[in-house]
Amino acid sequence: MAIWQFLHENAARQPDRLAVIHERCQLTYAELEDWVERIATGLHFQGLAGCDRVVTVLGNTPEHLALLLACFRAGLVVVPLAPWSILAQIRYALRTSGARGIVAPTATLQAVFEDHGELRPDIIINTGDPLPIPGMIPWEVIEAGPGEVPPLPKSDRDHLAIIVFTSGTTSRPKAVVHSQNRLARRVIAYADRLQLTPRDVAYIIIGIGRPVVLAGQVLAMLRCGGTIVLRExxxxxxxxxxxxxxxxxxxxxxxxxxxxxxxxxxxxxxxxxxxxxxxxxxxxxxxxxxxxxxxxxxxxxxxxxxxxxxxxxxxxxxxxxxxxxxxxxxxxxxxxxxxxxxxxxxxxxxxxxxxxxxxxxxxxxxxxxxxxxxxxxxxxxxxxxxxxxxxxxxxxxxxxSKDIIVRMGYKVSPILVEQALETHPSIERAVVVGAPDSLAGQVPFAFLQLAANQPAPNADELRTYLADRLDPPSIPDSFVPIAEWPLTYAGKLDRARLVWIATNGGVPF
CATH class of the missing domain: 3.40.50.12780 (ANL, N-terminal domain)
Incomplete structure (x- = not known):
């Protein structure tokens, strides 16, 4: 089953049921399908076809949701990026995917291609500015859909659907490719396990381009005929x-x-x-x-x-x-x-x-x-x-496995050490990494976010506290308070950065 069929079947079965709720608008299943068809036709009219890749740099808006579905409908491959992506990340996605199209706010597009004209794809669609800008196509032109072009054919044939970049917590982000039919089958298994029905309402606060949200909330609702509530x-x-x-x-x-x-x-x-x-x-x-x-x-x-x-x-x-x-x-x-x-x-x-x-x-x-x-x-x-x-x-x-600390041949699980530390009343959060040691090979090194209005414990106090909760090799050699956690582009904890800090003396910033 192709992903677009989730929407098509519910638009036929319950056309007047609310599909999307956003602070700016509400859309029924019939209205959403009509909008998606027009956008898909508009993309096709601009020359995007086959397995062409389209990068999106948009938030949790109805336009982004409709664009994702339109790309699936047109057999295109969407490459979703978070709206807060830095310029280097957007350029990396364009270069790696070989994208033929990009949809993003005007200011983002202008910044991305400044001094990087070689990355400009064939089709550049800007949002938030309906006025013509040289080399860009206003979003309003795409969503209007050219009336003289016949509707896109409906096919069950599998297509590449999406390229998602890994978070890059342990290496350079990799571009992962999924097909429509495989993604659809995962959504069906997940929705069936939760026994979702048309009465369900997904409340979405995480970016809809993230796989877990796209499959587990957006597509799951379209599968069961439920309602999607978008928060930006x-x-x-x-x-x-x-x-x-x-x-x-x-x-x-x-x-x-x-x-x-x-x-x-x-x-x-x-x-x-x-x-x-x-x-x-x-x-x-x-x-x-x-x-x-x-x-x-x-x-x-x-x-x-x-x-x-x-x-x-x-x-x-x-x-x-x-x-x-x-x-x-x-x-x-x-x-x-x-x-x-x-x-x-x-x-x-x-x-x-x-x-x-x-x-x-x-x-x-x-x-x-x-x-x-x-x-x-x-x-x-x-x-x-x-x-x-x-x-x-x-x-x-x-x-x-890459996070496991090997101390004198003994394997230390950072998670178990973190959980033990977080039972201390003065510790809000703990992250433990391996620091190089000339004798032991590695030793546990703990970064601590201290709890508000609690006394800060010293290293000896913490070692005594952990002695009843962990075996001796798991007790960290060092404890360093940290005010702000380093994050990857995807917003996940950057353990590689913490390892670098631990390796270089434990000074966070």
Whole structure:
């Protein structure tokens, strides 16, 4: 099934049902499909066809949502970037993907191509400025759609759908390619696991170009015939203001840091959290404190899920029987095994690398056959993530294999050390990395975000505190307070930067 068929089928089945709600407008399924068809035809009329790549640098707007769907409808390959992407990141995406088109605000486009004219694609579409600008096509021209061009043919044939860049936390961002049919099948499996219906309403605060949001909220709603509520900001005050407004929200997603900020905001005490059954969280480890705080407020646990850019989500905690701290059970259509360094499956409960086999994973890395071949071996994708699986098939994340600290031959899990540190009343958040050591090879090095209105502990106090919670090799040699966490372009914690800081004496900035 092609992605655009989700919209087409619900536009035929329930044309007057609300598909999209945004502060500027509301769209029924019939109106959204008509708009998408016009944009797709407009893109085709400008010469974009086949597997041409189109970079988007837009926020959570109805225009961006319709553009993504129009690219799928026209058989184009969308390359979504966050609206806050820096110029180097946009240029990297243009160069790597070989894009023939880009859609972005006028000011962004002018800055991107200043002194980099060689990167200019054939089709440059500007938003936010309806006046003609030399070399650019106003968005209004595209969305109007040329009336004299016949409608695009409807086909079930699979097409390349999207190129997504990895977050680049451990290496240079890689361009991951997914096809429409594979992406659609993942959405169907996910929506069926959650038993989503037309009564569901997805409340979206994370960028819709991110795979987990595009598949897990946007396309999931179009699949089940539900409603998409778009917010352009994940500011906690704005979130709760929108949460209180109708319709009743039933599904939302955020990283642990987002959920923590929502929980801490005063407005969170004035709403009924229980009305939303699906509070999904992923992208990072969820601390026991966040789980406990959420249960106290919402009366139900967060639903942890896990995935990666290359596979999409592959595990999800069953909403009716979640296990707190687990990333859930494997989704239908996916096979997961836990293997040792030689690729041999380990025993139940033992820690090993997560290997995934699914017919609906990535096609491969764009223009990088060697890296594709390195990651996928004999149909198994080796994630680099360490976990254990219990007797009931629940996965328990341990850490990334590249993050594991090897001290005198002993393997230290940063996550376990971080969780122990975060039980200390003076520590808001802890991140532990490996620092080089001439004798031990590596030693744990802890960065600490201190809690407000709490005394700052010294290193000796922390070592004494950890002595009852960790084995001796896991206790960090150094503890350094940090005021602001370094982030990657994708907004994730930049562990590589922290390793560099630890290697160079522990001075954060």
């Amino acid at each position: 900001s994940c500011d906690p005050a704005a979130f709760w203001e929108g949460f209180r407004q109708p319709p009743q929200k039933t599904l939302t997603f955020g990283a642990p840091g987002v959920m923590k900020s929502l929980l801490a905001h005063p407005a969170s005490r004035e709403v009924d959290w229980s009305q939303c059954p699906y509070w999904l969280v992923g992208g990072d480890c969820v601390s026991p404190e966040l789980h406990a705080g959420f249960i106290a407020r919402a009366g139900r646990p967060l639903i942890e899920m896990c995935g990666m850019t290359e596979t999409g989500f592959y595990s999800l905690n069953p909403p009716d029987r979640p296990r707190i701290g687990s990333i859930g059970q494997v989704l239908p259509g996916v096979t997961v095994r836990i293997v040792d360094a030689e690729g041999t499956p380990v025993s139940c409960g033992e820690i090993g690398e997560i290997a995934i086999r699914t017919p609906d994973g990535m096609i491969g890395y764009w223009n990088d056959t060697a890296e594709t071949f390195r990651v996928i071996r004999d149909d198994w994708l080796y994630t680099g993530d360490l976990a254990r699986m219990d007797a009931d098939g629940y996965l328990w994340f341990v850490g990334r």
